[in-house]
Amino acid sequence: MARKFLVVGNWKSNGNVLEAMEIVNFLNQAQVPSQDVVEVVVGPKYECLLPVKTSLRPDFHVAAQKGGLESGGAFNGELSVKTLGCLGIQWVILKHAEVRQLVDKTNESAGDRFVHALSVGLKVVVCVGETLEQREAGSTMEDVTAQAIAIADKVSNWDNVVLAYEPLWATGTGKVPTPAQVQEVVHELRKWIEINISTEVAYKTRIIYGGSVNGANCKEFATLPDIDGLLVGAASLTPEFVDIITSAT
Ligand code: PEP
Helix, strand or coil: CCEEEEEEEEECCCCHHHHHHHHHHHHHHHCCCCCCEEEEEEEHHHHHHHHHHHHHCCCEEEEEEECCCCCCCCCCCCCCCHHHHHHHCCCCEEEHHHHHHHHHCCHHHHHHHHHHHHCCCEEEEEEECCCHHHHHHHHHHHHHHHHHHHHCCCCCCCCCCEEEEEEHHHHHCCCCHHHHHHHHHHHHHHCCCCCCCCCCHHHCCCCECCCCCCCCCCHHHHCCCCCCCCEHHHHCCHHHHHHCCCCCC
16 A cells, blocks of 8 residues: 655644634635545644644644653643543654754653553654754764664554654754755665564655745655655645645645
8 A cells, every 4th residue: 555645734832722723724725635645634732732623624633742641640731642532633743853852852752652642543753853963973864763763662563653754953943955865864764664673664654754844845855755745844834834735746
């Protein structure tokens, strides 16, 4: 089965419920390819999850931007994966480049979150990517595969896992890598999966690209041979996102 193109809009902590509804309005009216061709997911911040989930067209899905705990308990402010299930949320984004840089810095720290999310049937977008210093030092693949190892150590079934290659230096910065730089890393990552996990997992696991994607540059990333979708931050808040959704077709 071919890997279905996936476009994820990560709204970060932007906006309020009214502003989220404005985005929902233009998405609900957008003419886009059918969900058999392109899968669309948007990730509002926590307080907008339920309003967005209840108003968004049913062929688009909603992701939480975190969700680590198995259930409840004395973990003030944390989101449990069971709560996400009750809200009808089917996706979660873990280890986002900005989270990796600012809050949750080690490769291993997402392990339990990952396991809990998969255990309740959530689909997980998990991000990997190098810093500018690592790229300049020539250790990009070493760093990306170290992050992949921390994920692979926790996953036995890859059906609900999407890897997002998000160079930290390109995420939220407006700095855009060349398509060749992206293709090189993603191709190597897929080869790594094939050698270290299995040919089947390498073939079926979607690897998407994120980092300063916009309406003008989306097509050149969307059409790279090893890219199965896009993870979009700033541009997912604007009608440009509709062009990005259609970029692979
Ligand atoms: C993101 O938030 O995942 C992202 C890639 O941000 P931006 O598109 O703004 O770089």
